Amino acid sequence: MSTAEAAAPLVIILVADGARPDSLAAALDAGAAPALARLRDEGALHTVSSVFPSVTGPAYAPFLLGRFPGPVGLPALRWYDRERTRRTAPDHARSYVGAEMRHVDTDLDPAAPTLFELAPTSLGALNVIGRGLPRANRLGRGGRFALRAARTHFRGDVAGWLSIDRDVGAQVAERVRRAAASERPRVVFCALTGIDKTSHARGHDAPLVRQALGIVDETAAELRADAERGGWWGGTHLWIVSDHGHSPVRAHDDLAGAFRALGHRTMAHPFTWVPGADVAVMVSGNAMAHVYVELERRTRPWWPGLAARWDETADALLRRPSVDLLLLPHAADRCEVRAAGRGSAMVERTAGPDGAWRYAYCPIDGDPLGLGGARRCLTDAAALEACGDTDYPDALVQITHLAGAARSGDVIVSAARDWDLRARWEPIPHVSSHGALHREHMLVPLLLNRPPATTPRRTADVMPSALAALGLPVPAGLDGTSYVAPR
Known part of the structure; x- marks a missing residue:
């Protein structure tokens, strides 16, 4: 492997779906997430603002489009199609809970490019928004996985979501590790939903939530270890962020x-x-x-x-x-x-x-x-x-x-x-x-493995920062700004 190949920039975004800044900081201080604590010590942990509605799905738009969700076509997890242009009769109602999640990409404003469309190569897992991501690079999709997720959801099987997170995290790490240097994805986006699911069921400060955070920690540790062994850690940006918080x-x-x-x-x-x-x-x-x-x-x-x-x-x-x-x-x-x-x-x-x-x-x-x-x-x-x-x-x-x-x-x-x-x-x-404008819902953590050039303010800053880290131009009209100095 050449030095140039090893040092090619790589941006890894792990979404700890539902994580609160105070809960994450407490876990780091308690030694419950050693890999994440190491990232904080070497980089920075910031509290930034998410978007309204602070809901999984729409709140992924800032990460992948650098835009607030409403104006790009995702006003909420559920919405009514008054114009009758997207959702067919008889009800004209849209819900991204279940099968209609497949419509997210076509519901998005086509004039708003995704990070997947702008990056040379990408890998995604449980990313909700996938426009521009090749089907072969979408993990956590397909009939078998959909059946597993549906069974877990409708049974109310909280432990089952943790099992899904472990499998998804391991698959992501394996795909990155096994890729040849010339084929290694330059953007890796992986959402782990266990913190959100366990928070809904047990409360955001429940012991089971710490277990879910532990899976995020294990995934980050494995990705880092592989990058250090492979010689590409020096060019890697590893970010952990949440889309929303929680309150009782x-x-x-x-x-x-x-x-x-x-x-x-x-x-x-x-x-x-x-x-x-x-x-x-x-x-x-x-x-x-x-x-x-x-x-x-x-x-x-x-x-x-x-x-x-x-x-x-x-x-x-x-x-x-x-x-x-x-x-x-x-x-x-x-x-x-x-x-x-x-x-x-x-x-x-x-x-x-x-x-x-x-x-x-x-x-x-x-x-x-x-x-x-x-x-x-x-x-x-x-x-x-x-x-x-x-x-x-x-x-x-x-x-x-x-x-x-x-x-x-x-x-x-x-x-x-x-x-x-x-x-x-x-x-x-x-x-x-979650979902409201309260600070417990709107404020989320952003953990970076290296200090930012400027202070991050919103989750919408993630997408332009990823482009800057990759040395790519940042489109005009975004709602976020880069916290990474241009390469």
């Missing part, structure tokens, strides 16, 4: 049932074929939901045109203890935010003189996001900083981008702490959940 759930609300109780014919998963439905409730995470009203409309209505008929319904929702925030989109770049007992405010974005977005927070009759008053003309970085100490990290940016997305709901619900919005139909009863 003590009560479950049936949000779809709430609309039925108000007299609406309501569709919601898993039973979405409801003739004559006028409301669609699409829950994700399960701590957020898109609500679509007046389903006969084929073009998206904005809240000012809906308020006369639906304002009482909005007030009724805010009276429910399960509801923390209501987002009411007024236009593509304006969204009203309401919170019970904290009033309402308008969140806006406009294009600045440099072409970059500027954000504003304009209280109407309160301070629902807890920012302490009006904020205007905030840059992307300043908007993140303004929300940094609140319960809603990066809320100004995330709300405006999701609320204005074409496939988003007419009302967007972010659940109250200790609640989620789906009372039935989960094979694993949820004692912990």
Whole structure:
């Protein structure tokens, strides 16, 4: 093997799905993940903001496209196709839980390139988004694996998910190890879902979650050992990141049932074929939901045109203890935010003189996001900083981008702490959940095996950083910026 081949850059992204920054740091300090602790000592451990909705699937878009999920076509894990362009009759509802996950790639904006499309060669495992990845390089796919995953899911077999993680991690390491230097993938993306599954079932601080983290640690250790033996560790970037956090759930609300109780014919998963439905409730995470009203409309209505008929319904929702925030989109770049007992405010974005977005927070009759008053003309970085100490990290940016997305709901619900919005139909009863704008859901760890050139801020920074590490050009229009110096 030549020196050039050995030193060719390689980016490995391990998604510890569902990991919280505080839980990871505690595990490292306790010696429960020695390989990851070694990476922290040599590189850095940062806390960064994920996206809204903070849900597996949509929250992978930042890693692989450098974009927030709503504007590129993934507004949530479940959504309603008002335009009838993607999801066929009879229900026009989309769910990426199960067989419809195969539609993710075609649901994505074709003008937004994936990391797999831009990198010379890639390997992916449980990556949800796979556009540009050759079928032979997709691990955790195929009929046999799908049957195994479905059996594990519907049985509520938490230990089974840990077994899947072990097998997937081992397969990824073997594929990288056995590849000839000229054929070694330059991007390796591997999602390990055990932390999320065990957190849902037992709580984010349960011993079983530590076991799931141990599998991430073992996978990282094996990949590193192979790279050191093979002589390519010097050119390897190994990053461990999460897509969302978790927080305890003590009560479950049936949000779809709430609309039925108000007299609406309501569709919601898993039973979405409801003739004559006028409301669609699409829950994700399960701590957020898109609500679509007046389903006969084929073009998206904005809240000012809906308020006369639906304002009482909005007030009724805010009276429910399960509801923390209501987002009411007024236009593509304006969204009203309401919170019970904290009033309402308008969140806006406009294009600045440099072409970059500027954000504003304009209280109407309160301070629902807890920012302490009006904020205007905030840059992307300043908007993140303004929300940094609140319960809603990066809320100004995330709300405006999701609320204005074409496939988003007419009302967007972010659940109250200790609640989620789906009372039935989960094979694993949820004692912990995610998806909302709360900091426990939005803040995630980013562990790097070498110090970054600049401080990472968001998960959207991962994709442009991978391109920079590979010496590839970074496309314009991304929502993230590179923390790796260009090669």
